[in-house]
Amino acid sequence: MTSSSSSSINQASSRDELRELVRSQLAMLLHQGNYEGAKSLLVPVQSPDIAEAIAGLPEALQAIAFRLLSKNRSIEVFEYLDTDTQENLLAEFKRQEFREIVDQMSPDDRARLFDELPAKLVSRLLNQLSPEERDATALLLGYKPGTAGRMMTPEYIALRQDFTVEQAFDQIRQQAHVAETIYHLYVTEADRHLIGILSLRDLVTAQPDQIIADVMTREVVSVHTDTDQEEVAQIIQRYDFITVPVVDAEERLVGIVTVDDILDVVQAETTEDIYTLGGVEAGEKDYFQTNLFTVARRRVVWLFVLLITNTGTITVIQQQEELLEQVVELAAFIPLLIDTGGNVGAQSSTVVIRGLNTDEVQTRNALKIIRREAIAGTCLGIMLGVVVTVWAYVQVDFGVALAVGVSLLAISLLASVAGAALPFLFKALKFDPALMSAPFITTIVDVLGVFIYLYVARMILGL
CATH class of the missing domain: 1.10.357.20 (SLC41 divalent cation transporters, integral membrane domain)
Known part of the structure; x- marks a missing residue:
């Protein structure tokens, strides 16, 4: 059964066929109690497709399928799930599982989840997070919904302008595992005042002994924490950015907004406009x-x-x-x-x-x-x-x-x-x-x- 499932996955000719195949075979294997087969079925599948397959299962099977994933994979898949499925899974988890998954989520995804949860549950979850993650999440939840501050992630790499290129690479190696992206790097002063930006390409093509101040671009396009998310999307589209830095009222760097989050915003705003054009009140659920x-x-x-x-x-x-x-x-x-x-x-x-x-x-x-x-x-x-x-x-x-x-x-x-x-x-x-x-x-x-x-x-x- 396991080899047959893997062969079918490999032979799927399109992404739609693959997703449908995973959904149908996963449900069948779980109903049969063949958990090893279901686990093997999910190994070669991309995380967004696994999330869609789990969301399509009956609620009773969702937690079973999710627990078949490895710890690192489960956290990644959890971030791709819709809010309703996330809530269903959290209700099934024991407190320790609950804390581990939420604690390992990226701050911006965690803030979006907390937006949908009851206030009492959010308060309890915040208390269970590690101090660093609690502070990062509280920072985002303190900003108004629909703004750059609410959707940004504080996980970025900042460099000093007096670093050499070689020192910059050492800094990237140390922080890459916790940063949202390493393709754009931000240059700040001691007070986190944003003074420049450079790309990974700029570093790779520079000489090891060059100073970051000589490599970076000083004309930085940024947004403020209270900038509307639609305006952030327009800026990223206008300048073809992958990320855009977010600064506070004192021009201090507090986070970045990435293009993947903007795509979610664009989809949500477009959906709202289409509903409104048809005279239908937009809803958050499917x-x-x-x-x-x-x-x-x-x-x-x-x-x-x-x-x-x-x-x-x-x-x-x-x-x-x-x-x-x-x-x-x-x-x-x-x-x-x-x-x-x-x-x-x-x-x-x-x-x-x-x-x-x-x-x-x-x-x-x-x-x-x-x-x-x-x-x-x-x-x-x-x-x-x-x-x-x-x-x-x-x-x-x-x-x-x-x-x-x-x-x-x-x-x-x-x-x-x-x-x-x-x-x-x-x-x-x-x-x-x-x-x-x-x-x-x-x-x-x-x-x-x-x-x-x-x-x-x-x-x-x-x-």
Whole structure:
């Protein structure tokens, strides 16, 4: 069974196939009680894939599978697990196992775990940590969530500017086993004041007797402990950094943020924006880890907003009921016009919101962008209006067809301007631009679109 499992692992042709194979075979071996086979199965598998496989097991089997790992491997795998699985495992561990695993975690991963645990349990865990790890964790937990200080790690390598390159290598050898990364090194003064940075490449290519002050770069890009995590992500992306140093108010180096943590931030922020664009309240847990009542609660708020605002469309139609009774054909084109307007507005808002989130679009350029979208909306309205007028003329008289075409042009212009302008308005009011989501813009365009259509029709038809 063991050799068969290992052979299957080696023959997996893709990462998805490998993960699925590990999950299925691990569950089968554990159900059979073949723990040696399960242990051998996990040996060649990467830690993130093991974490995913364990998370996919029934809760009763998760602790069994985790205990099959070696001590060093188990700590690494534990950091890749989602918070719910971590909590389930911690509940199964004896106090000594509990303390050892948490104590060996990196400070930033430990702080993220503590964020999700009950306060009493966090207090107990902090008391069980070694003094060094307790201080490092307390430092991170003292900063506001969502900031560089909260997500940084204090495990970095600092050098003195009067070191020689050879002395720097000696320092790296001594601290490499506890540092988060050794590829970027930071030069500080006695008070930890950050004065320079250099890469491992700089050291390797320098002469052994050169002084660090002659090798380092003095123009350091850093962030402060209270810098928002989204801004940290933008800085790392802009400068193609692997790490970015974090300094306090006195410009003293207190930690670093690494690109792997930023990728988690980018994923979380993108997920939140996508949920908001769809009018859904973002949640911290997976879809399948959330009960259906919570799923419904997250969606119902926006649906109620849309339901209430859509009553405006009903009011407009009721006010123009006499016109619709005289020209019944007008009613048939209302869905086409409001749907098209909503789609045009959603396109404009999506472009602007994404641009604001990536800093490609700046608030100071708001008028230029709104004007650009207005021109684009006019072009779209002309193209769509001509096609719809011809198509409508085949079915109804020319007056109604012309009213549809002209209205579509006006609605496209309105939708483009609204879709581009409203996110800027929300940003100016200190709200998330993504709140000006496609459903909300669609509703606004619906109400005004119906009003424009029926008003234009009344003018063209002389009613």
